[in-house]
Amino acid sequence: MPATDDAFVRFSKVQKSYDGETLVVKDLNLDIAKGEFLTMLGPSGSGKTTCLMMLAGFEPATNGEIYLGDMSINNVPPHKRGIGMVFQNYALFPHMTVAENLAFPLQVRKVAKAEVETKVQRALDMVELGDFGSRRPAQLSGGQQQRVAVARALVFEPDLVLMDEPLGALDKQLREQMQYEIKHIHENLGVTIVYVTHDQTEALTMSDRVAVFNDGVIQQLSSPDHLYEDPQNSFVAQFIGENNKLNGEVIEISNDVCTVKITDGTILRADKMNVDAVGDGTTISLRPERVELDPAVEMDNMLEGKIEELIYLGDHIRVRMNVAGNSGFIAKVRNRGDRRIFAEGEVAKLGWSASDCKALDLVS
């Protein structure tokens, strides 16, 4: 069944097995819109890179169809797919200069010589390497090689560009800078980008939508803010950002709010996200920055906890507490001029609103 709506890339019931026994990708259905920046995020072995390789054509899909535009590309060899790609190790041709590397995809397309030169120069200027055309990749720094790889993937103006953990080899500062650069290139050129990473910050920074992979299945597909604020299951809640876990049992459900009795008997009110019925076990997920220490007003959930450890981090103070029998409970206190000073060993009041904690599937 070909795609009929505006999906530009469509995975339809795609499965992949390398050994014929275990499925590394189980029944993948995913639509990617034209011009979208979609990130496949997940731990290693979650199937995200396999999906990218199937899209690029380096791995055949065991079952299902992959569409590009409205055409199935299952039987199209990689060199006829016209998809740009940035490889994890950049895969620059070491025997060619930077300009020759960039000219390669144009030359195989038999683009006229003068046009090749213009396009190569434009691509180099775009990544701010205008004067580096005559160097060899080995003479460039990691960040510069990375930019060449990006320029090379874009120089032949593909509609779709794949990026396989392209920033993995760079140091933190350079990585952040490149994240913004790639994001801006995406905005300026309007190409569709499918990006694979295991770094959640990278995914949140750059993407329009993020597909969180685990165990060969997309756990959640949504925009970065939804992913962080409304995780649909415990895996997503724990994989994205920092997260306090409180296990308990659902004792009452009314509309979107449920009441949960956690293991030490405390009663909490939480957003009903991924629980079905009264009596179900649940894990409550709560972001550390949503916890108010010593709240001025009454909140939905009010508890007390003993402060075990204070870590000063400049912009915020990380407070590790023992709350409801859980000694790994973390609260973040913003470092404001008028903040209350806490001491280790002190028992403090804390609270949070019901909408900030999510009742999800039980994890031990």
Next chain:
Amino acid sequence: MAALPPYTSTAQRTWHYTFRIICGLIFFFLIFPIIVIVPLSFNSLPFFTFTPEMLSFDPAGYSLKNYADFFTNPDWNNALKNSVTIAPVATLLATSIGTLAAIGLSQSHVPFRSAIMAILISPMIVPLIISAAGMYFFYSRIGLQGTYLGVVLAHAALGTPFVIITVTATLVGFDKSLVRAAANMGADPVTTFFKVQLPLIVPGVISGALFAFITSFDEVVVVLFLGSAGQKTLPWQMFTGLREQISPTILAVATILVAISILLLTTLELLRRRSERLRGIRST
């Protein structure tokens, strides 16, 4: 010579010098028989030993007549012509087959890789006389015995293992994602091979080709079995020269062959350095 540290014991000192002497002897053992041919090839008398004139460095004791004989005698000219027509063609064949085989065998999806590799390498391991005898019977059956093509094919078979080994070694360092990158950018497999893979493995290909060339150029056993008078190569002529004519011209030929070998090996080393530079292992 580096000074020994002050705490060296007598035993260590003795071993230090003994070790050097042993190394020197091994070196002498390997090189001397080859080196001694060079001055002998300039002997003015038809002997295989040093004459008193040569030992006293009398110019009259030396001459180029062995070399003159090599370049004027029709037997030698013919042999040279045969060698330089057989070796390059055999090399070309061996290099093409060997390179393609090595690339094929480097791909993980090929079944029975090690078995195929063992079979392809076997001409290098099986005693030459056995290969030669086998080829003799096989080639006689299909009418290739005593033909130019027969000798070329046999030499190509002998040279192929060298190419496979050197190219396989080069491929170990070859980044396969480059092939994927090329495909991704729209290059078909043939373009990818010639524009990306071959330029990067060319040092391995060339050193394999050199080995294949020398194998063919030096080979005497197989050509004795398979060749007829029309395919008499240099080594064959040297062999007959030694056995039947006791002609000192072979000393001149040997010197020329040694010079060619040194030249080829120098080329090889230069190519290896160039490849390291290109792959960014070492900056210029």
